[in-house]
Amino acid sequence: MAxxxxxxxQQVVNGLLLxxxxxxIALGLSIIFSLGGIVNLAHGAFYAIGAYxxxxxxxxxxxGFAFVASPILVAIVGxxxxxxxxxxxxxADPTLSLLFTFxxxxxxxxxxxxVFGSSPLPFSVPAFAHGMVIVGNFFYPVYRIGMLAVALLxxxxxxxxxxxxxxxxxxxxxxxxxxxxxxxxxxxxxxMTAVCGLGIGLAxxxxxxxxxxxxxxxxMGQEILTAxxxxxxIGGLGSxxxxxxxxxxxxxxxxxTSYFYPPASEASLYLLMLIILIxxxxxxxxxxxxxxx
Numbered sequence: 001m002a003x004x005x006x007x008x009x010q011q012v013v014n015g016l017l018l019x020x021x022x023x024x025i026a027l028g029l030s031i032i033f034s035l036g037g038i039v040n041l042a043h044g045a046f047y048a049i050g051a052y053x054x055x056x057x058x059x060x061x062x063x064g065f066a067f068v069a070s071p072i073l074v075a076i077v078g079x080x081x082x083x084x085x086x087x088x089x090x091x092a093d094p095t096l097s098l099l100f101t102f103x104x105x106x107x108x109x110x111x112x113x114x115v116f117g118s119s120p121l122p123f124s125v126p127a128f129a130h131g132m133v134i135v136g137n138f139f140y141p142v143y144r145i146g147m148l149a150v151a152l153l154x155x156x157x158x159x160x161x162x163x164x165x166x167x168x169x170x171x172x173x174x175x176x177x178x179x180x181x182x183x184x185x186x187x188x189x190x191x192m193t194a195v196c197g198l199g200i201g202l203a204x205x206x207x208x209x210x211x212x213x214x215x216x217x218x219x220m221g222q223e224i225l226t227a228x229x230x231x232x233x234i235g236g237l238g239s240x241x242x243x244x245x246x247x248x249x250x251x252x253x254x255x256x257t258s259y260f261y262p263p264a265s266e267a268s269l270y271l272l273m274l275i276i277l278i279x280x281x282x283x284x285x286x287x288x289x290x291x292x293x
Contacts, residue, residue, distance in 0.1 A: 006137050006138050007259065008256070008259065009138060010138070010140065011255040011256055011258065011259040012252055012255060012256065013140060013148075013255075014255045014258075015251040015252035015253070015254060015255025015256065016148060016248065016251055016252065016255075017144055017147060017148050017251070018250075018251040018254060018255060019231075019247040019248045019249075019250055019251020019252065020147070020148055020151035020152065020155075020247070020251070021147070021151060021206045021209060021210055021224075022224075022227055022228055022231045022247045022250060022251060023151065023155060023231065023243065023244060023247035023248075024151055024154060024155070024202045024203065024205055024206040024209075025043060025044070025047060025202065025203050025206050025224060025225070025228040025231075026228045026229075026231040026232045026235070026243050026246070026247060027155065027158060027199065027202055027240070027243055027244075028040075028043060028198070028199025028200060028201075028202045028203050029043050029199065029228055029229065029232050030232050030235070030237060030238065030239070030240075030243050031162075031171075031195055031198065031199045032195060032196055032199045032200075033232075033237060034237060034238040035171060035188070035191070035192055035195050036086065036089075036090055036192050036195070036196075037090060037094060037097075038086055038089055038090075038094075038097045038101065039094065039097065039098055039101065040101050040199075040200075041098060041101040041102045041104075041105050041225070042101040042102075042104040042105040042108060043101075043199075043200070043203050043221075043225060043228065044105065044203070044220075044221030044222055044223075044224055044225030044228070045104065045105040045108035045109060045221045046074050046077070046078060046108075046200045046203045046204055046207075046221070047203040047204065047206050047207040047220070047221050047224060047225075048108070048109070048112060048207060048216075048218065048219075048220050048221035049074050049077065049108065049112070049204060049207065050070050050071055050074045050203065050204030050205060050206065050207025050208045050211075051123075051207035051208065051210065051211040051216045051220060052112060052116060052121070052207075052216060053066070053069075053070035053073055053074065053204070053207075053208070054066050054067065054070045054123070054207070054208045054211050055121050055123045055211060055216050056116075057069060057070060058123075063126045067208060070204060070205075070207075070208045071201045071202075071204040071205040071208055072201065073204070074200060074201055074203065074204025074205075074207075075197040075198065075200055075201030075204065076197065077200070078196045078197050078199070078200025078201065078204075079193050079194070079196055079197040079200075081104070081196070081200075082192065082193050082196035082197070083193055085100065085104075086192075086196060087189065087192065090192075105221065105222070105225075108221075109218045109219060109221065109222075110218075112218040113218045116218070118217075118218060119217070120215045120216060120217040121215075121216040121217070123211050123212050123215075123216055124212055125141075125143045125212045126143075126212075129142050129143035129146055130142065130143070133145055143212065144213075147209045147210075147213075150205075150209060151205075151206075151209065154202060154205055155244065158198065158202070158240075159240060161198070162240065163240075167191070167194065170188075170191050171191060171195060206224075207220075227250070227269060230250065230269055230270065230273050231243060231246045231247050231250055232246070233273055233276075233277070233283060234246035234249070234250065234272065234273050234276045234277075234283055234284060235247070235283050235284055235285060236280075236282050236283025236284055236285045237282075237283065239283065239284070239285040241285055242283055242284045242285030245284055245285065246283070246284060249272065250269055250272065253268050253269075253272055254268055254269055
């Protein structure tokens with residue numbers, strides 16, 4: 001009985017870890033959509049770029065510097081793409097942004113194939129993060145605990161930025177009443193650029209964290225994007241804490257399902273979404289918002 005309880009606790013921790021990197025990607029998706037009205041189907045591709053950058057840079061500047069530089073570089077790429085392309089779609093039919101971001105994801109994936117090849121790249125956990133944390137009969141890899149801690153710090157930092165700073169107040173005002181923000185003489189274009197950098201940088205950070213766990217290959221972004229969208233839908237568009245709650249629920253339920261009935265692990269994700277949408281069509285904590293124009 002005690003052994004089974006330990007296994008269940010391990011699955012819950014695994015679920016929290018799974019939910020943490022879903023959360024990093026889903027938060028970026030939610031913020032970008034809430035302010036700009038763009039459903040970024042290329043978000044998973046930026047996650048893949050982050051993973052490839054950590055592999056490429058680690059051998060050249062060391063893991064520590066690469067860990068910091070990779071998500072920053074992904075964020076810069078995101079801001080450039082926003083300036084060049086995304087802002088063309090703020091006033092356009094949402095279908096056009098869907099088509100563009102889908103095409104962008106395909107282009108990024110093929111570029112990764114051409115530059116790095118189609119085969120998965122080997123990348124292991126850094127030497128300093130080897131080992132296990134042991135508490136009684138419970139043990140868990142050091143690197144995975146570190147991943148969870150970094151993800152929580154990133155989410156906490158994002159919350160502070162959006163809720164305790166002047167920038168965050170402008171973002172929230174832009175989501176709730178963009179016309180009033182413009183009437184006050186505040187341009188939302190640079191704010192949207194920064195928001196895209198933040199959201200896409202979080203996706204890059206998720207790729208950096210997961211590179212040693214899931215492997216690095218060109219299509220890895222497509223594999224996680226669907227789950228991230230499910231988290232956004234369950235949590236509710238425009239709700240920070242809704243996405244956080246949804247990520248925790250999805251992660252823990254999927255972790256427990258994989259222990260008790262592994263064949264239903266993937267299906268549990270979509271069943272949960274179906275149930276939530278039947279009960280609350282706008283998601284757990286969904287808010288109303290106006291698209292940036």
